[in-house]
Amino acid sequence: MLVLNRDQQVVGIVTERDIVQKFTLLEKPEKLEASVNAFMTRPVHVARLAHLEVDVGDMFFQKRPRHFPVSAGSMHQSDILGMLTVTDMTNAYLKSAHRLKKDLKKEPLVIVSRDLQARSRYQTLFEALHFTVITGGDIDHLVQQALTHVYPIVFDIDKLGFDEAKKDLARLKAHRGVFILLSSQATLVEPLKKLMNNELHCVALKPLDISYILLLLSRLDQDAARI
Numbered sequence: 001m002l003v004l005n006r007d008q009q010v011v012g013i014v015t016e017r018d019i020v021q022k023f024t025l026l027e028k029p030e031k032l033e034a035s036v037n038a039f040m041t042r043p044v045h046v047a048r049l050a051h052l053e054v055d056v057g058d059m060f061f062q063k064r065p066r067h068f069p070v071s072a073g074s075m076h077q078s079d080i081l082g083m084l085t086v087t088d089m090t091n092a093y094l095k096s097a098h099r100l101k102k103d104l105k106k107e108p109l110v111i112v113s114r115d116l117q118a119r120s121r122y123q124t125l126f127e128a129l130h131f132t133v134i135t136g137g138d139i140d141h142l143v144q145q146a147l148t149h150v151y152p153i154v155f156d157i158d159k160l161g162f163d164e165a166k167k168d169l170a171r172l173k174a175h176r177g178v179f180i181l182l183s184s185q186a187t188l189v190e191p192l193k194k195l196m197n198n199e200l201h202c203v204a205l206k207p208l209d210i211s212y213i214l215l216l217l218s219r220l221d222q223d224a225a226r227i
Helices: 016-021 028-033 049-063 086-103 116-128 139-149 162-172 186-194 210-226
Strands: 002-004 010-013 067-071 080-085 109-113 153-156 179-183 201-205
Touching (some): 010 067, 049 067, 049 080, 153 162, 179 186, 186 201, 201 210
Parallel strands (some): 109 153, 153 179, 179 201
């Protein structure tokens, strides 16, 4: 339930959790006299309709509210189009994952990592997701296969180092397919992004968020098919 002020602006939200964790703890006289201000959640995080995909991702992975409204513009009641919940997003993801499993083009996926154990773990993971995985050979050989056949490539630069990785990243700038670069170092994300000049190339921070990687592969694969 949204809470509005006299100007019909959204100033708070009351959820089942607010009732259970706050309102029910009040004594009966306090409940009769309590203002909604005493137990509502604020500030209200809003997803903007014009930036829905970006804002929903931000809500889900960073702010983590369980409920949030979708607005066509302002916080005025007339602009609020509806509410999204964690349940809505979970249902959407499960349906999307099922569709991906059936429809995603499963061309060979090249895994690049200096850590052979990491290669093996990635191989097990992506084969379980019904990908054909290429992990054999040295880094130069794997990069060349991705470039020659325009295969999607997942490149883990941990244990390789930023400076040492630059040589391979420079070669992969010419890659016309999907390229997902992985690092466990948050400070490297922005410098790595600056080395990329292709909308099919992106950086993901480890540990791996599998649903995010699958969605990237799906979205980028669809974009690549249009090129």
